[in-house]
Amino acid sequence: MADYVKMWENLGMDLESHDMLCQVLPVAVGDVFMTQENRPKAMDFWDLVISEVHGIRPAELIEEQKKGRKVFGTFCVFVPDEVIIAANGIVTGLCGGSQFWVPGGEAVLPKNTCPLIKASVGARLGRTCPFFRIADVYVGETTCDGKKKAYEILGQDVPMYIMDVPQMKRPKDIVKWKEEIADFAQKVEEITGNKVSVEKLKEAIRIVNEKRKAMKRVYEARKSECLPISGRDALLMTQISFFDDPERCAQMCNRLADELEQRIKDGVSVVPAGTKRILLTGTPLAVPNWKLHNIIETSGAAVVCEEMCTGTRYFENLVDESGETLDDLYMALSERYMKNNCACFTPNPGRIEDIIRLAKEYKADGVIDCSLKFCGLYDIEKKSVAEALKKEGIPVLSLETDYEDSDAGQLRTRIEAFVEMLNG
Amino acid sequence: MNTRYYILFENYEQGLMLHDLLDGAGVMNRIAPAPAAARGTLCCGMSLLVAPDMIERAKEVIQSEHAVYHSIVSMENPLQPRRDQYC
């Protein structure tokens, strides 16, 4: 293990600050995960990954870089992993979910920027996250104004490539996104020195589709009245899937799904019968952001589904594998990715349809719609989400929070009151 | 008092080996990040979390299988679901 210190040193990390981060993680992991009874055995894999979060996977990435492979850091579910994989590149998520990084971000960004952006910038500039050090290039996208401007700041410190996500979903926008993907492929070829061939791209599409199917299997199990996995565990699985090798991710998710399906057959649930089921929607929950799930699940309810980028949006909808030209395949990618109902689109009725559909599929008793502070897009959408849910007779609680612990008491009061209301 | 035991290792390969041995012997344990207070000079990494009613059996398995580990530390009330200290 001592090797990691050397690795971090070689990555140019700030070891002293990083050590402070290492001090707080075990407490949070212990409180959030180890207090749970009867967790699935297959969560072992994710327990190991989170225990060695700045060790095992970074070391793997560095080994691959030594063989000449390039690592692409991404911030958003719009960036098509398939293109990078087709060129023998590696994708790693780069999202800041920790308050630890926020002050570093606030040093260069306005305070009223969302904590996700502040933490992501802070993680890079503070040199306390190996993933942010390892990535050869960052791939950004135009899903909000804050990110667009933050990428300009990051771009002064690290090579940055930006994809222009359309803001509407007309047929011409799908074509435009296809062209963005084709341009991106050229850039990826340039960085990796490898061609994106039809064959390689088809194989990459197949690999990522398999990962999506495996994650979906885990989520399918959460639809059962006999709930075989907590929301916290499912969230951890999803969060880590952004960082892992896609084939291993699929394998581990399938292994977990096998166990969950067996649990359902055996009637093994992680909560007492009648526990209220919550669908969570809103801004993404980047690792290690577990605050909301933990508060909900220690307030007498269970999270059964996340309609968010760190949730269903990451794996729903497969890419059509049948195309025989690069143009066909890029179009197939565009069509799949443009089904993503991010709040950056106007109008965005698809998200509300998804929330209602998922609430029904997952038999949710109520919906919690939570946005990160200063995320105007999701905050504004709360009104139409709440109105649509009320029309459907589905209770909804709208919340706003950040990465600080200080509002936990008030969140508990609101969430407990919501659960009391659902319990009638 | 709610005591928990953490078995610490030099590296995760050792940890995983004992984890499999304990699981094989039906000794309940979970992979968890080693608490900072217990880690000392060891760096950020995994440990095995064992409840008091299982620790003696865990020690028996370690002995009979000659399993390699660094140390075993006990902690009082390390796990508090409503502490609300996130990271």
Next chain:
Amino acid sequence: MSVEYGVGIDIGSTCAKTVVLDGNGDPVWQDLRPTGWSSVETAQAIRLELREKVKIGENVHFVATGYGRVSVPFADKTVTEISCHARGAAALFKTDHLNVIDIGGQDTKVIIIVNGAVSDFAMNDKCSAGTGRFLEVMANTLSVTPAGLCTMAEQGAETRISSLCTVFAESEVINLIGRGTPRENIAWAVVDSIAQKVKTQAGKMTLEAGPLYLTGGLCDFPFVCERLGKAFNREVRTAPEARFAGAFGAALYALAL
């Protein structure tokens, strides 16, 4: 054996309220004291006094509510202040359909009750504007007590603070003082600002028809009701016991355990 007494303890950020109900649901004791720095010690002191004064035996249930509800070690159950205020207010005002505004020390809630059950609620986030805390900060700036500020406001003339943030509002108040604005007018503006903030908080909710019922620490002040009434364009009703609505609701939960 049925429960002889139900005790509701509402540990707020400023005051701890206790209501004891007998088996018929009639109040036999109520108590109001500062929460102090230790919710646990305050709760223990309340229990000791209860044993002495009400002679409660073993056949009693305790329900704790309020932000300090987890600090009542002997509570049989904790229920949030939102549910307790709803239940307490419904019983107190003898109606099953009502809108409750609870202005607490650090949280303000708007609660809609339909058929005796909470159907929707809103609560301020970390920002303390529109809460008792806001009032305290402003009273401090004006060198009066919060109660003094509310009384003084009745003599004031219409004055506005535009900012809804406590910190910014405080600078505005300091500006007003600097310009020589009478204290009464500033007090008027502070109370009005609370009413406006509560109105904003309730903005996205569909209120039940009929009056608003005010519970919590500010229900003794007619001017608060008046400004709230103006902001919502509705009648605002309250009662002296409304301050105990949370504890009363908790005691009703305790009786039902």
